[in-house]
Amino acid sequence: MNNIGLPTCKRMHLKTIQAANYCMKEKELSENEFFDQVQGKTFANQQNRVVAIECPDPKDNSTCLYIVDRIGYLKDGSWFVGRFLTPVPNLTKGFLSVSKLVKPVFKSMSTIDTAMWMVDVGTMDAMTPNSVELSSLFTTGHFEMNRDVSGNITFLGVATGGLMSFFSTYFKNLKLTGIDIDPQSEYLAKKWFGYRDTKNSKILIGDGAEYIMEMAKRGETSDAVLVDACHNHAPPDGIYCPVEAVRTPEFLKSLSAVIGTKGITTYNMYILHRDHQKGYQKIRNEFAKYFAECHLGSNHLGNAFIMCSNNKIDQSTVDISSVRSFLKNMRIDGFLKNLL
Structure with a gap:
């Protein structure tokens, strides 16, 4: 580091655009100029852009998922960019995940490409399944409204890692273990959605149902098991979430044993x-x-x-207004409605 707290030119890399671009001697753009360039050049005056197409099987287009960036507008006239994971190159068939991006601090022609922007892993939309699963741990009184709370949470299906990233950002004493049968999930989480392994957070590739059944056999427990195990594309029976493997009697018996008398489980269903x-x-x-x-x-x-x-879930003992304030302080807001 030099004496003004900036990286030397020789060590510049992708993240540098989030702080400064002084080495390139570029003109810094005003907010309005920057928006015009992002909208005109990066988005070609469209609201959406396909940043990348990710196909696990290059020979089978039905396996492809799309990274779609979209401009959102707030009532005060400001703007932001959200990132979606979708089954088609737009939002006509919904989305599998959404995150908010961080606009670069130094705004110039070299930073208008949203594919290079960082993901704001500390912001979550209140309408998403991730938010509901997170909130349920506090609205049920299962966890104290304290960021120093300790324990372990198991995630079956990590999607793009957004929920794990959020927990890791705000709850440093929680041990987070995500299990996903699809290696593509970990790849997408790390490449496009800002997830990073930490000493308390890791993603394992494997069968989540078998993982829980093995935990039960070993007598291991988890304070919470959050199940977001979904199909990426339309299944024959129309049940996107949860997949059949986490609905069987054998699995449910094991899950009940794993959460024991003190734990809780939440399922996302669609x-x-x-x-x-x-x-x-x-x-x-x-x-x-x-x-x-x-x-x-x-x-x-x-x-x-x-x-x-x-155990009986007694929400009458929970001050819901206090829970809302607690969650709001962790940047759970309503940005999604400004993207749709």
């Missing part, structure tokens, strides 16, 4: 057919056979959620 509400209730009733109590909830995006515990 069913795309006419009788989806009946489908959600049917799954909830089946789950209730293996836990002392299960609650069914939903969000504004069409997802449903099952929260199960082997």
Whole structure:
């Protein structure tokens, strides 16, 4: 480092654009000039741009997922960019994940490419399944409203690592273990969505259902098991989430043993057919056979959620307004509505 706290020119790399670009001797653009260049050159005056196409099997286009950046506008006239993971090159068939990007501090022609921008892993939208799963740990009174809380959380299905990144950012004493059967998930999380392994957070590639059943056999427990195991493309039965492997009697028995009498599990569910509400209730009733109590909830995006515990979930003892303030201080906001 030199005496003004900036990296030397010889050591410049991608992250440098987030701080300064003094080595290139470029003209710094005003906010309006920067927006005009981003919108005109990077987005070609469109709201969306496909940043990358990621295909696990290059010979099978049906396996492809798309990294789509999109400009969002706030009521005060300011703007930002969100990043989506989608099954098609736009948002017409929904999205699998969304994150907010960080605009570079030094705004110039060399920093207008949003593919180079960092992901704001410390911001989460309140409508997303990630937010509901996070909030459930506090609205149920399961975890204290304290960032120093300790314990371990197991994630079945890591998507793009957003929820794990968020926990890792704010809760340094939690041990986080994510398991995903698809190696592409870890790759996408690290390349496009800002996830990084830490001493307390790691992603394992493997069968999440088998992982939980092995934990049960060894008598191991987890304070929370958050299940977000979904199909990336339309399944024949219309049940995107959860996949069948985490709905079997054998798995549910093991999951109940793993959370024990002190833990909790939350499932993200998404069913795309006419009788989806009946489908959600049917799954909830089946789950209730293996836990002392299960609650069914939903969000504004069409997802449903099952929260199960082997202890009574008594939300009457929880000050919900305090929980909302606690979560708001961790930058859980409503940016998604300004992107859609």
